Amino acid sequence: MHEFAPSDRTEREISRLVKTVVTPRPIAWISTVSDAGVDNLAPFSSYNYVSLTEPTVLFNTPNGPRSELKDTARNALESGEFVVNIVTEADIERMDHTSAALPDDESEFDLVDIERGESRTVSAPRVADATVSMECTLHDSIEVHDKLMILGDVQYVHVDDELLTDGQIDMRDLDTVGRLGGPYYTVSDPLPFERQF
Template identity: 65%
Template sequence: MTEFDVADATPRENARLLKSAVTPRPIAWISTADEDGADNLAPFSSYNHVSSERPVVLFTSPNEDNGGLKDTAWNALETGEFAVNVVTEPLLERMDRTSERLPPGESEFDLAGVERADCRRIEPSRVADAVVTMECTLYDSMEVHDRLMVLGEVRYVHVADEVLTDGKRDMTKVDTVGRLGGPYYTVSDPVEFERQF
């Protein structure tokens, strides 16, 4: 077995090792608006939930000292609002297109031909075709080495009828997209095994 001491590796080597080990990584397709109302849409594969009874989710972005804050993180901090749209297979190509870095004020919704829908509790638009969207308000943020961690308290959730069974979200109907190491994506495909404990 090959072994690595992270103290001896370059930052790039450490990042590649981590991103190929922590897989599949869920993707938060985050929509925000700046203080002038211009919208932004970008995918983040450093994303998860940290609290469930009172739902809180998080995503991370390069911080100011490591390439500068992305528009998404900047908007979330400035306005205190963002929406997390769940990426499924039919949205994969458009989601990937929105990872292109655009000048501030230009919309990734327009670039990728993504239809907008109104949120109920926050100003940013959501992705109309997302099967699940969580409307969030800023809970907190913190610096972790080269990243800014942004935490959002979930205030409102939209779930498409086609992924419900008897009024409950049915994960066998949600073909969630995740990131693998390198340029690769994967799509969830439930195995014929149900959790026993």
């Protein structure tokens, strides 16, 4: 068994290790709007939920002074709003293109020609053809070492009717994309196994 303390490895080595073993990581395709009214759209593969009775989700982003934060984080903190759009296999190329670094006055929606959908409770648009979108208001932000954790309370949900079976999302029809280590991605493919306990 190969053993080591994280302090004995470089930051790059530890980053690669964690991103490889914490997999598959779901991807939040987050849309926000800046104070200047520019729509932003970017993927985050450090994303999950933290509460269910009052649904709350989180995403992590590199930490730093407010002026140096990624547009998504800065917009979410300043507006108090963001939308999590779910990434499916059909979206993978468009999602990847929205990772491009753009000037503050340009929108990834326009760069990739993604149609905006109107949100009901927040100002930020959603990805119109995303199979699921969750409108969120800022719950809190927490600095954790080199990361800034941003938590959002889900206020409204949009679900494609084709995903529903008896009013519930059928996972067999939701081909979500997950991030693996290195350059790899995966698509959900349910195993024919049911929990016994």
